[in-house]
Amino acid sequence: MSILSRLSFKDQAFKLRESAILDATTAVLSTKGFDLMTMDDIAGAVGISKPSLYKHFKSKEDLVGEALIRLIDGAVDYLAQLDNTLSPIGKLSALLEWALRVRLEGGMPFLPSTSPHVRDMLMRNMSYVLRVMKLNGQIEKLVAAAQKTGDLNPDLPSDVILFSYYSRTCDPAAEFLQKFSKMPHDDIVAHMLKVAFNGLKT
């Protein structure tokens, strides 16, 4: 066996474990939040020891940053793979639906917005900030286009729409409906979309 293929095999195993670590981090983040998530939690969930964990990620901040970067990348990929004949509002709706489903399946922690500590930490993470800006740029364009066609209210300032849209991806109402109303995921998603775009009145 050549050195190259041996290295690549090891590399493969390494990447696999890295992915498992990120999965565990995402799951623990969704349930416990950043401050209560311990590195022992993660190591334990993956079945490795803490020093091994530190072979992959140099700190807790780094680990969480990478987990969130993977989420952002997921959103960017989802957006890129959408049918290009879809209208801007159709894309925005599809992306929000995707985000809600990921959340309901326990795969998405609350956004940094909810904790100033976490937000500050992430803002110091250049690589994370760059990706967020990339995704944000794409969504801004979709919002502007949808306002032009009148599919989104043109009278609202675009940042009001943008920020409200982001907020819907981490709207706690989804969790409430899951926990207290035991509503099926599909219904929760449908209702959340309706409320987000049409409000509580219409």
Next chain:
Amino acid sequence: MSILSRLSFKDQAFKLRESAILDATTAVLSTKGFDLMTMDDIAGAVGISKPSLYKHFKSKEDLVGEALIRLIDGAVDYLAQLDNTLSPIGKLSALLEWALRVRLEGGMPFLPSTSPHVRDMLMRNMSYVLRVMKLNGQIEKLVAAAQKTGDLNPDLPSDVILFSYYSRTCDPAAEFLQKFSKMPHDDIVAHMLKVAFNGLKT
């Protein structure tokens, strides 16, 4: 000076400090969140020592519980003081506006929803749970009434409306608009209300 008036004077001072402690707790909770808020923070902000703080509240959980109870009571009081000729939807709108203003002035931490740890802690606090249920009962009635008149969408399940309404009180979009758009409070409140009731489309 009689013993009675002396006791009442002391009592008064005690209550005053207690109120200052709760103010500080609310402020620190809004900025740092529960996990990062330390008892030394609070003691330092009020200008007393930690043991004195523990004379008022027997634990961190207790302190935070009392601070949130005071907030709920504020909401109940606000609701009670509203003009009774106001329609159900008018009351719901006024209460949401009140909550948003309190938040923007730094007086309201994110709701327990955002942290399972904090939520669990509060659910063990009987006195808190009772008040939440009281407020919740009132809001449920308003929602039902507003659905009956058609002011709120009668086709949505009432818990979808209820939970979405709660979520708007801690919608991070308000913070974003304050932080990134430097929008005046009045404008933020107006836009948030519009988006909550009419959605992003209309």
Next chain:
DNA sequence: AAATTCCGATACTAATTAGTAGATTTTATT
């Protein structure tokens, strides 16, 4: 099969913080 290399785990350090015990000062009464 012996030697070497590399990986992972046990067991530690340092720092933080909730909660408390005992010293100290302030306040009120005689």
Next chain:
DNA sequence: AATAAAATCTACTAATTAGTATCGGAATTT
């Protein structure tokens, strides 16, 4: 003014957890 009582503060304990140094063991090469 002296004494009694109460409240407050300084300085501690115990527990948690991020991050690391060092040791033991498995796989690979010769």
